[in-house]
Amino acid sequence: MKIVVVGPGALGCLLAGFLKLKTTETVWLLDNSPERAKKISESGIRIEGMSGNHTVKIDATADARDIGLADLVIICVKSYSTEDASKEIKDLIAENTSVLTLQNGIGNVQILNDYFGADKVIAGVTNHGSTLLGIGHVRHAGKGDTIIGKSDGKLSRELKDVVTVLTKAGFPAKISKDIDSVIWSKLVINVGINALTAITRLNNGKIIAYEEARELLRSAVQEAARVVKRKRIKLSYDDPIQKVESVAKATAINVSSMLQDVLNKSRTEIDFINGAIVRHGKAIGIPTPVNEMLTRLVKIIEKSYEGSKD
Numbered sequence: 001m002k003i004v005v006v007g008p009g010a011l012g013c014l015l016a017g018f019l020k021l022k023t024t025e026t027v028w029l030l031d032n033s034p035e036r037a038k039k040i041s042e043s044g045i046r047i048e049g050m051s052g053n054h055t056v057k058i059d060a061t062a063d064a065r066d067i068g069l070a071d072l073v074i075i076c077v078k079s080y081s082t083e084d085a086s087k088e089i090k091d092l093i094a095e096n097t098s099v100l101t102l103q104n105g106i107g108n109v110q111i112l113n114d115y116f117g118a119d120k121v122i123a124g125v126t127n128h129g130s131t132l133l134g135i136g137h138v139r140h141a142g143k144g145d146t147i148i149g150k151s152d153g154k155l156s157r158e159l160k161d162v163v164t165v166l167t168k169a170g171f172p173a174k175i176s177k178d179i180d181s182v183i184w185s186k187l188v189i190n191v192g193i194n195a196l197t198a199i200t201r202l203n204n205g206k207i208i209a210y211e212e213a214r215e216l217l218r219s220a221v222q223e224a225a226r227v228v229k230r231k232r233i234k235l236s237y238d239d240p241i242q243k244v245e246s247v248a249k250a251t252a253i254n255v256s257s258m259l260q261d262v263l264n265k266s267r268t269e270i271d272f273i274n275g276a277i278v279r280h281g282k283a284i285g286i287p288t289p290v291n292e293m294l295t296r297l298v299k300i301i302e303k304s305y306e307g308s309k310d
């Protein structure tokens with residue numbers, strides 16, 4: 001199988017590194033920066049953390065034509081780059097190519113469906129935690145499930161092949177027949193934790209330790225849960241507030257992905273997380289004032305970066 005991981009961020013490097021290390025598949029990393037791709041090709045991907053220390057040689061490029069047609073393309077770019085990445089990967093896509101998204105937030109599957117057709121797109125979430133420490137250098141910070149599925153709930157040989165290869169690479173994967181539920185269930189967790197940690201610069205655990213932050217978390221999650229209910233999406237847990245608080249506790253020392261972005265002065269995925277709740281809420285007449293406020297505050301932080309990187 002020829003596998004292309006698109007995006008050299010924390011998850012992209014972790015996945016590409018372990019796919020190359022633990023499977024016999026052909027693995028490429030596609031970057032949008034030729035300089036960075038060259039550096040990663042020369043130095044490899046360095047992984048440290050809970051799965052040990054590894055340096056993995058890998059082919060990286062910024063030109064999809066170097067790679068040619070692929071069997072599996074895994075999209076790991078930030079959600080706001082999905083549209084651009086879709087244009088860049090067109091030379092990878094054959095009739096039987098599967099395009100898997102493991103990105104955060106809501107909206108990526110729709111963009112990929114529009115570009116490539118829903119028959120090619122596999123949606124998914126992964127609960128592995130990773131932190132980018134430098135170019136091609138990543139810390140594996142937490143293990144968790146990876147769940148994938150097709151929007152129409154159908155099973156296919158491609159889906160099973162993707163589960164097999166991810167599992168071999170150390171990302172034990174399962175198939176869900178209701179992948180929308182899985183994606184929204186993760187979204188609600190990110191809605192409660194990410195913006196609040198990014199604004200307060202607190203680790204995940206602190207936002208449930210401080211009463212004022214905990215109240216905001218609860219209000220944001222309640223709004224999201226109302227939107228989800230009205231959209232008739234079934235969450236994979238019964239009590240959203242309890243679930244989000246338990247994730248914050250379990251990941252207490254984590255620097256959330258959005259706080260990592262803010263600390264790196266990088267653009268965040270706010271539009272695809274709290275911003276998505278605001279958009280969906282507006283479309284169905286559910287007020288979401290707390291998510292609107294959190295979205296605006298994160299956007300103000302983004303605007304305040306000196307010499308922003310994005």
Ligand code: PAF
Nearest residue numbers: 190193251254255256257
């Ligand atoms: O985005 C993140 O950081 C993670 O999804 C989570 C679960 C909030 C843990 O840090």
